Amino acid sequence: MKRLGILGGTFDPIHIGHMQMAYAAYRRLGLDTVYVIPAGYPYFKGRVTPYSLRCDMVKIVLNSMNEERGVRTESGREVFRLSLIEASEDRPAYTYETLSRIHTDEPDSKLYFICGKDVFESIDSWKYPDRVLKEASLVVFDRGGEGQSVAPINTDIYKDAEIISLDEYMDRGDGMIAVCVSEKHADLIEEQLRNKGLRK
Numbered sequence: 001m002k003r004l005g006i007l008g009g010t011f012d013p014i015h016i017g018h019m020q021m022a023y024a025a026y027r028r029l030g031l032d033t034v035y036v037i038p039a040g041y042p043y044f045k046g047r048v049t050p051y052s053l054r055c056d057m058v059k060i061v062l063n064s065m066n067e068e069r070g071v072r073t074e075s076g077r078e079v080f081r082l083s084l085i086e087a088s089e090d091r092p093a094y095t096y097e098t099l100s101r102i103h104t105d106e107p108d109s110k111l112y113f114i115c116g117k118d119v120f121e122s123i124d125s126w127k128y129p130d131r132v133l134k135e136a137s138l139v140v141f142d143r144g145g146e147g148q149s150v151a152p153i154n155t156d157i158y159k160d161a162e163i164i165s166l167d168e169y170m171d172r173g174d175g176m177i178a179v180c181v182s183e184k185h186a187d188l189i190e191e192q193l194r195n196k197g198l199r200k
Helices: 016-029 051-069 096-105 129-135 168-174 183-195
Strands: 002-009 033-038 081-082 109-116 136-140 163-166
Touching: 002 096, 016 033, 016 051, 016 109, 016 136, 016 163, 033 051, 033 136, 051 081, 096 109, 096 129, 109 129, 129 136, 163 183
Parallel strands: 002 033, 002 109, 033 081, 109 136, 136 163
Antiparallel strands: none
């Protein structure tokens, strides 16, 4: 059974915190692939950079990350991969729908939904959070680096859920912290934004 990590977000732009979580989950949980999924219609964010450009920024970072870390699946494919499953800009793509579609496309898989503690603590406001918890295990990071344990809100929807608490800062000793959006990547991203007239 394949172990798939799922990291969604607006990625406007993608930054070091995103990739620290993705890499730490890959290493700690032995994931086969980590899908990075930009939201096509991030209705909760207001005005954002166009979807295609946010995807371009994600590609820059993922391509470099795969090459620099030398990470490949058994079939030779990149571990960290951009997914366009939420490409529609006409309506929101809810997490439970995205996870269900991935399970349909890859039925022989176990899903790990990667998120920060701040996102986890808002899960009660998500659409059908019980379905999210049935589709995937939650991998929760304390992005503040405080080292506090992550405990679910006391509600029945968590009764049978698998919630894994990880702290991405635990990996400082083995070089994980070097996986980041470097100055080179930041310059490439800024250049793209300027070319699109989104930066002066």
